Amino acid sequence: MDLVAELVALLGGPHVITADADQAPYLQDWRGRYTGRVQAVVRPATTEEVAAVVRLCRTHGAPMVPQGGNTSLCGGATPDDSGKAVLISLQRLNHIRALDTDNDTLTVEAGCTLAEVQAAAAEADRLFPLSLASEGTCRIGGNLSTNAGGVHVLRYGNARDLVLGLEVVLPDGQVWNGLRALRKDNTGYDLKHLFLGAEGTLGLITAAVLKLSPRPRSVCTAWVAVTDPAAAVALLRRFRTECGERLSAFELMSQMTLALVLRHIPGAQNPLAEIPSWSVLVELSDTRVDAALDRILESVLAPAMESGAVLDAAIASSEAQRLALWGLRENASEAQRHEGVSVKHDVSVPVSRIPEFLRRADAALTAAFPGIRIVAFGHVGDGNLHYNCSKPAADENAELLAEWGGLNRIVHDLAHELGGSISAEHGLGQLKRGEIRRYKSALEMDLMERIKRAFDPDGLMNPGKVL
Template sequence: MTRDLVAALRQSLGAPHVLTEAVATESFYEDWRGRYRGEALAVALPASTDEVAQVVSLCAGHGVSVVPQGGNTGLCGGATPRAEDGSVVVNLRRLNRVRRVDALDHTLIAEAGCTLAQIQAAAEAVDCLFPLSLASEGSCQIGGNVGTNAGGVHVLRYGTMRQLVMGLEVVLPDGRIWNGLRRLVKDNTGYDLKQLFIGAEGTLGVVTAASLRLFPRPAKRAVAWVRIADVGAALRLLDALRRRFGERVSAFELIGVEALEVVLRHIPGARCPTAETGAWAVLLEVADVDPDAPLTEMLEAVLMAQIETGSVVDVVIANSGAQEQTLWALRENISEAQRIEGFSIKHDISVPVSAIPAFVEAAGQAVLAAAPGARIVVFGHVGDGNLHYNLSSRDAAGNRELLERTRELNRIVHDVVDRFEGSISAEHGLGQLKRDEITRYKGAIELEMMGRIKHAVDPRGLMNPGKVLPDFDV
């Protein structure tokens, strides 16, 4: 049966676009972090929505599951096949056309295999902005961004993918194509079906294209690195900025000293912007479509007022585009620096913004009580309540011992998150990493409703098995 399916796939796509040899498939079977590795019957590389539909239909006919895959940059194993499932990986890198850009509608329609950088460039070509911004934007693909409800550094101003997606085209588990590529701001004609697929990590269907919301491109920005007294000072500064700039506050990132130091240690050319690192810093950006807006002067006034209160200790405001990029590189290279250093226990959590100082204090106490030698690397999108809360050790032996306690330490951190009415996955998804853990923090009714949706759309459980939801009877 396996040979029959592979032969049918090759007849449909052409033999060069159905990979089975180990040397060709290796990179498709392992996640970016190297934490998850699986096997599959084959890797299919369709080049159109119709070809995706043919692949899914053939797999459904043979009772074989499908693992949708984009740029494979996820952090939770959501796009990695499991060896025991005998799946076909459907990688969408050949679906890489921007189908339409409309500057008057402020919309863009792109196929799922377009990289985020490609979409940003297409928007910029018509003097517009697609605001999703991730460190992996050169390799992550928009289908994966949709599937994980990606966030990034500009959620504070523009929202997550749920706010940026206007419509979707999806191949359903039986191979049918749902064309929901609408470009309407208002469409109140029943259930908003696109929202089912955003954040579903490919467990309900294969997203093949998306209609995306564009915005006027800012003509001026001001970027600053701000050393702050404590985590509470970050919230006081954020409040002051919002009251002065309103929606023009585009990004507000909290960076703990351990996160900064791992970048300084592993990224060539990285330098601390201020005379001393300090315990905490904020990287912020304000932006305006008016090229004459006095952003720097306004920002200086806000920061000086915060210095007088003691909340702000030191400030560096970029005075060129190159300096802006240098400051942003310190933030964007944190994950890469951690990858270079070795495995860590990663937590992608969110709590109400006002609870962030108390969460950091409570979680730190709980972790260090259980693992006194742990190093806590904290950074993230404090403006929308999302922190990356990572645990590691300074030496290799200690790190191995810490990793052996991953389940225990996950439970400690996530219980604190739950105490503050937060989420154990803010923007990375659940994938394989948290599919079982989520059952502790979602109520029975919520899990039942999610299971019923899965069963209704994918009754045979063929779409991305082993991800997001615990196993259910079909």
């Protein structure tokens, strides 16, 4: 039997997709940059079926591409165009396996959407704090495979910090059951960290034990106009000093970014009288109902307004207003899509270097590419900036994309010079697998390649990604 026939025998015809039209949604990345071809798209429903699929693919020498919600921004879940691969969709592995409120853990399968995981935690009066704009469609397996960040890293950490244990199907079809729900387990190498952020190149995450936190009962959110990024960083320092762990989010948006959201997102409204040069979205939360967060927030903002660093502020007085403020930030990427393609950067630098990065990057790009438009926003609380470049007229972007390499070199070299990274939370995927070699040492690259060979000597697991 050929591979496709064996997969049909294993999973049943409805879960082995071979028709071009039915495969199409799986074969193009969210940004529309990459399109691939495969022998089949398969949809296993259990860990045992995933393992059996992997064993069949290995026997036939077929590359395997794991995919969750297909929301990768770097082509990490898109196959190449050889047509040799099998795409393994994990969407049917979508069960909540266990909830332990005393241990504050939730065991979930990889195909659960992030929103479903959040909802399962909320039903138990707990919080799973990972939060992304794509949480309704992205899957937790993909979130862990890319070590996703999001808007609450400042308080709760990246996806890596929210995982206690994993279940992984290895490239040879063996299943590693590392679903330990322990916060202390000092028994040698912590294997789970090899798979977190590996983008499916070392194995397929099929389930995870996630850490839960107490659910906030008081939340206060404000939209704040600041004079410049330096003022935003100074305000962040004051909030951290005065509020400690109550500070759960601190997001930065440029004037151009907010203008695009107001232009293209239905219902979006400017919370202030004018569009500021720079805006900050700040959120405080507390597990107490009577935390008086609005007074705490105002006490921090008042001296900043007196000094002139803060120009104006709007504090949400209802849940609807809070969600509207978050909508301005979370729709930044969607708004930019309406303006055509752009050259996107997902960089991080030490928080203290954010003003310098923005100042120097803006100056260098404006000099090198006259008329360039820069859309800057991101998680200033953890040093992660989404720094996107395009031309004001969509039909001019083809010319700018032709300069993609030189444009990236300016941005990435500067981030590296300032002690930063060229990929903060999106991963490397196909997009940056070559670029990363400029910034990692030969030894780092060799160590990564050794790990890849040790786990996947045949190079069949998500080939062409990361390395």
